[in-house]
Amino acid sequence: MGKVAIIGVGQSAFVRGYPGSIRELAFDGFKEALEDAQISVKDIDASIICSAPEYDKQRSPSGVFAEYLGLIPQPTCYLESLCSSTSMGLRMAYSLVQSGLHDVVAVLGFQKMSEISSAESQERMGRGADIQWESPFGTMMPAYYAMFAKAHMEKYGTTLEDMALVRVKSATYGQVNEKALFRKPVAAENFSDPNHFMSGPVSSPLRVGDCCANADGSSCLIVTNKEKAKAMSKKPIWILGLGAASASVNMSGRDLFTGLSVARQAAEQAYKMAGVNPKDIDVAEVHDCFTISEIMAYEDLGFAKLGEGKELVRNKETYKEGRIPVNVDGGLLSKGHPIGATGGSQIRTIVLELRGDAGEMQVKNPEIGLIHNIGGVGLYGAVTILGR
Amino acid sequence: MSQKEKKDIDDRFKKFGTVSFTSLTKVNDFIDYLEKGKVMGTRCKDCGQVFFPPRANCYKCLSSNIEWFEVAGKGKLLTYSKLKYAPVGFENDLPYSIAVLDYGDYKIFGRIAGSVPEEEIKLGMEMKTVVNTLPNGQLNYVFEKA
Numbered sequence A: 001m002g003k004v005a006i007i008g009v010g011q012s013a014f015v016r017g018y019p020g021s022i023r024e025l026a027f028d029g030f031k032e033a034l035e036d037a038q039i040s041v042k043d044i045d046a047s048i049i050c051s052a053p054e055y056d057k058q059r060s061p062s063g064v065f066a067e068y069l070g071l072i073p074q075p076t077c078y079l080e081s082l083c084s085s086t087s088m089g090l091r092m093a094y095s096l097v098q099s100g101l102h103d104v105v106a107v108l109g110f111q112k113m114s115e116i117s118s119a120e121s122q123e124r125m126g127r128g129a130d131i132q133w134e135s136p137f138g139t140m141m142p143a144y145y146a147m148f149a150k151a152h153m154e155k156y157g158t159t160l161e162d163m164a165l166v167r168v169k170s171a172t173y174g175q176v177n178e179k180a181l182f183r184k185p186v187a188a189e190n191f192s193d194p195n196h197f198m199s200g201p202v203s204s205p206l207r208v209g210d211c212c213a214n215a216d217g218s219s220c221l222i223v224t225n226k227e228k229a230k231a232m233s234k235k236p237i238w239i240l241g242l243g244a245a246s247a248s249v250n251m252s253g254r255d256l257f258t259g260l261s262v263a264r265q266a267a268e269q270a271y272k273m274a275g276v277n278p279k280d281i282d283v284a285e286v287h288d289c290f291t292i293s294e295i296m297a298y299e300d301l302g303f304a305k306l307g308e309g310k311e312l313v314r315n316k317e318t319y320k321e322g323r324i325p326v327n328v329d330g331g332l333l334s335k336g337h338p339i340g341a342t343g344g345s346q347i348r349t350i351v352l353e354l355r356g357d358a359g360e361m362q363v364k365n366p367e368i369g370l371i372h373n374i375g376g377v378g379l380y381g382a383v384t385i386l387g388r
Numbered sequence B: 001m002s003q004k005e006k007k008d009i010d011d012r013f014k015k016f017g018t019v020s021f022t023s024l025t026k027v028n029d030f031i032d033y034l035e036k037g038k039v040m041g042t043r044c045k046d047c048g049q050v051f052f053p054p055r056a057n058c059y060k061c062l063s064s065n066i067e068w069f070e071v072a073g074k075g076k077l078l079t080y081s082k083l084k085y086a087p088v089g090f091e092n093d094l095p096y097s098i099a100v101l102d103y104g105d106y107k108i109f110g111r112i113a114g115s116v117p118e119e120e121i122k123l124g125m126e127m128k129t130v131v132n133t134l135p136n137g138q139l140n141y142v143f144e145k146a
């Protein structure tokens, strides 16, 4: 048992073109978390609002949400680490609760990306990299991760077919996740069919089907201390391990292009804090913003030896019935990736799995789960280990 | 804005790349060097640390006592990707490849020259960094076969 627990989780459906404002989008995830925890807004004594800025017009969304959700006059603040914002929000909530400063903290992630075009969105995301020295070359997220894919293929013999298999697995589970954006089946052959949209080139070697899609969504986690968790919740899920790291924003400062140093460092910290090793993990959510990201995550987290990540998906070991089920909710590839809401959605899935509440996505009797959440091009990394 | 204040603004860096997102920096001389056909990094004169991209400040010893050095010789191609889509403002440059070159003491992120055929690009190949004038008159640097 840990010292801090998650007693409620919620998320909105992840969609294209949410028909409402960001405060209304935030309400959807928040309401589900409160109902899940069976608490009222009065029980929450602080909130942390997480997103990546500039996708919508609102500056300082925390104040707006606190008012709309009834969280005033309790303190609130905004936290940003790109796509890993909610995992960092959970880390901050842990320290607020563990220090005794607050008893019950809400971590609310959101992103409404559909207010701007896809190309504008790529420009925003590209400016999450080094705007002085890299963005003037015309950078975007798929191109950065494509450089990692190229290096991984060259060094380890990972193939385009292996990457397609990651998407096929993702789609298998996206079909049963009612909150997912992309719910159609995908076949490996779609990637070799020049007439199928999945095979369209984006940035070599990545194709459309290798990339997750922008989405609108919100997620929420309710975090509390041991005493409150025991009193308030029938099935608290304990935070056993937390790891986090950062890396050079400019690619010229990187030594590794076949994995993410932040993931390796964060994983080592989280395993050490939890007192477990990769073999103890029963179910995991990894940051599959691109298919290659999931293969690198298998290796960075120690689920496979370096260079052998491809074997896990070839042998279906990361399917629900396999040795280490990964992204059985469809992952970012199927759910869509509303940046600031993504980490909370990953954590929600693992909480539901550990409680046995994951429905059609449920894996058999997991005791320990792991969440791998990356910000930018391996700029920020957070690994969280949870247990029953 | 007064005449004097206008003169004080050194925004040379807005000339860097197809679209520059930065105009004011203490390493603005980088642009003057590009105009002279030189790609330059910086070195800390107090501890010797080498920086590319160039920096005005050393994180190792906190010195701001820097000197310029020219990026010379060959680097090894670590990885690259050819873009088929571009962010807003870069559409006219398509297709282009971004890449990382390893010079040993430092690495350089940039573009591969459009004149290098894709079938000739191999990881590990030796390349050199040269100044490039873009169609819109802006300056950057690109990698050519060494």
Ligand SMILES: [Zn+2]
Pocket: B044, B045, B046, B047, B048, B049, B058, B059, B060, B061, B062, B063
């Ligand atoms: Zn120094």
